[in-house]
Amino acid sequence: MHLLLFNIIDQIRSLGWGGAFELLRNGIVLGSLYSLIALGYTMIYGILKLLNFAHGDVYMVGAFLGFGVLTAFGGALNPGIGLVPLIIIMFAVAMLGSGVLGVGIERFAYRPLRNAPRIAPLIAALGVSFFLENSAQLMTNGFQYNYDAFQLGGKNGNFGPLFDPVFTVAGNPVTVVQVLVVGSAVTLMAALIFLVSRTRLGKAMRATAFDQEAASMMGIDTDRVISSTFFIASVLAGAAGVMYGLYIGTTFYFMGFLAGLKAFTAAVVGGIGSIVGAMVAGVLVGLIESYAIGYVGGQWSDIVVFGILILFMIVRPTGLFGAQAIQKV
Amino acid sequence: MAEPQPSPESTQTKPLLELEGVWKSFGGLVVIDNLDLAVNENEIVSVIGPNGAGKTTLFNLITGIYPPDSGAIRLDGESLVGLPPHKIARRGAARTFQTLRLFLNMTVIENVMASQYGQTKVGIARAMLRTPGMRREEREIRARAEEKLAFFGERLMGYRWDQPAYSLSYANRRRLEIARAMATEPRILLLDEPAAGMNPSETHEITELIGKLRDDGGYTILVIEHDMHVVEGISDRVVALDHGVKIAEGTFEAVATNPRVVEAYLGTSAAVTK
Incomplete structure (x- = not known):
């Protein structure tokens, strides 16, 4: 134990401020992905009180849809179209495809169980998760695939612009793809907050989340509102999948499991049902993971993240924003 | 055969809300027993009855939380049976809740x-x-x-x-x-105990408000109420339920003094001694 602490302090000292910023940057980028996925958990929990275990796998499908588009256009090395339209199409197809998948999951796996005991849809969610993972395994032959995004837009085998630095802080470059990930995540989250707080669908969602029966008696088509919620949640997960593919690169059929688990951790730490909580805690989990990798060691990072979840649940079972449980969506 | 006489009903305007022979049971318990009920346009009808008489179940049937086992429920001549709650709300039946559900x-x-x-x-x-x-x-x-x-x-x-x-x-x-x-722009407002838990001055205020809803707002109102002062103050007509059966209907005075209603509320001996 002493040795471990000593190693950590030693590591902090040797990495210095530059290293600290590097970990901060990595944590924020990773955390943006967790936030996007965590939002899905929290929205679906908010409206149905259901832990949608299949949500991480929707993210995986999103990553593969993006990869499919990339491959269809000739792969990272020789895409048939320009970099910007390609990335836009990748996002569009992955988001739309994931959204439709989410609606389908709700329609066929959860809606028939709407009035069943709460354990039934939970088991169905696990089933959907296995179904998606195993289907993906069959369809992708169980291999890992790489976006090779560093080659995107490059000529004659040279690296493309995605990993060029946009600016440098303390000797650490912040690359195009990192700005892209954080920028689009922030945009999507801002759009979500606007949607939930200002639009009629947002009001209908909050009403349905609070009291489904009363909402339906006020003329709100709750089935449709629930479908829309699944669509939006899955769109965000699909976007996160493509972002992961562009940033980290490796997509495989099981990638949704751990990412989903961590995003779920974020949703719980943020106070499940709270949208702002999921956003904040997603970044928090990303940062903890990043600093744990840097200072404690990569093999420890998951232990640290989930250890914090356990501690957090003991100290504050309602989560960060759980005191305002009433503000849920 | 005599000339077919127009029946008294057909000369009247059609009721806005109409229940005909409605039955509802939960398991072996009959909660609404062959109930007929009509509410005319711009009318305030109160439903009274002791606890468990089926008053809230009546509202739940009208608003589509569950369908009746048999019988017809019509709003402005169109059947509401089998429609999901949000469609019934859009047809023009809106409600409040006994236990507030804001x-x-x-x-x-x-x-x-x-x-x-x-x-x-x-x-x-x-x-x-x-x-x-x-x-x-x-x-x-x-x-x-x-x-x-x-x-x-x-x-x-x-x-x-x-x-x-x-x-x-x-x-x-x-x-x-x-x-x-x-x-929700309803044709008929279903108010489930609007005066419950209110103090006397608030109760007085809600009584006036319900009248105003009809007079100024043009709403037709079906109201469940326990406070007899409120019922007396607002009702054009009162319907008394007991164990899902309509036991009396008419003006407040007629229903309040009806022996069966007194019996339902206070028990047989009270009805006799009265």
Whole structure:
């Protein structure tokens, strides 16, 4: 134990401020992905009180849809179209495809169980998760695939612009793809907050989340509102999948499991049902993971993240924003 | 055969809400037993009865929480049986709840805006793009919500609009529930114990309000109420239920002095000694 602490302090000292910023940057980028996925958990929990275990796998499908588009256009090395339209199409197809998948999951796996005991849809969610993972395994032959995004837009085998630095802080470059990930995540989250707080669908969602029966008696088509919620949640997960593919690169059929688990951790730490909580805690989990990798060691990072979840649940079972449980969506 | 005489019913206007031979049982327990009920346009009808008489079940049947086992429920001549609750609400039957069920996670005005969902159209894409049509509709929804809230005088005005609903007092929550029901643009308002838990002056106020809803708002009202002063003050007609059976119907005086009603409330010996 002493040795471990000593190693950590030693590591902090040797990495210095530059290293600290590097970990901060990595944590924020990773955390943006967790936030996007965590939002899905929290929205679906908010409206149905259901832990949608299949949500991480929707993210995986999103990553593969993006990869499919990339491959269809000739792969990272020789895409048939320009970099910007390609990335836009990748996002569009992955988001739309994931959204439709989410609606389908709700329609066929959860809606028939709407009035069943709460354990039934939970088991169905696990089933959907296995179904998606195993289907993906069959369809992708169980291999890992790489976006090779560093080659995107490059000529004659040279690296493309995605990993060029946009600016440098303390000797650490912040690359195009990192700005892209954080920028689009922030945009999507801002759009979500606007949607939930200002639009009629947002009001209908909050009403349905609070009291489904009363909402339906006020003329709100709750089935449709629930479908829309699944669509939006899955769109965000699909976007996160493509972002992961562009940033980290490796997509495989099981990638949704751990990412989903961590995003779920974020949703719980943020106070499940709270949208702002999921956003904040997603970044928090990303940062903890990043600093744990840097200072404690990569093999420890998951232990640290989930250890914090356990501690957090003991100290504050309602989560960060759980005191305002009433503000849920 | 004599010439077919027009029956007295056919010369009257058709009732707005009409229940015919409605049955509902839960397991072996018959909760609504062959009930006929008609509410005419612009009328205030009170439903009274002891606990467990089936009053709230009656509302649940009308609003589509569950379908009747048999019988017909018609609003303005069209059947409501089998429709999901949101469609019934859009047809024009809106209710409040005995145990308040406001959207406490939303502000006062948002509660009233949310219940206009069925009357509005702008979809998600246009809402996100903030098209002029969407903004106009948002303004209209808000204006309608303010108009409904204005019905309650100073109670739910101004600074209260943007307060969370959970910050309201109990009586104001009851008022807000009525405003929220009004915002669905109903033909008939179903009020489930609007005076429950209110003090005498608030009760007096709600009595006046229900009259005003009919006179100024033009609503037809079916109300469940336990407070006999309220029932006396508002009702054109009173229907008494006991164990799901209609035991009396008529003016307040007639129903309140009906021996079967007294018996249902106080027991047989009381009815005899009275």
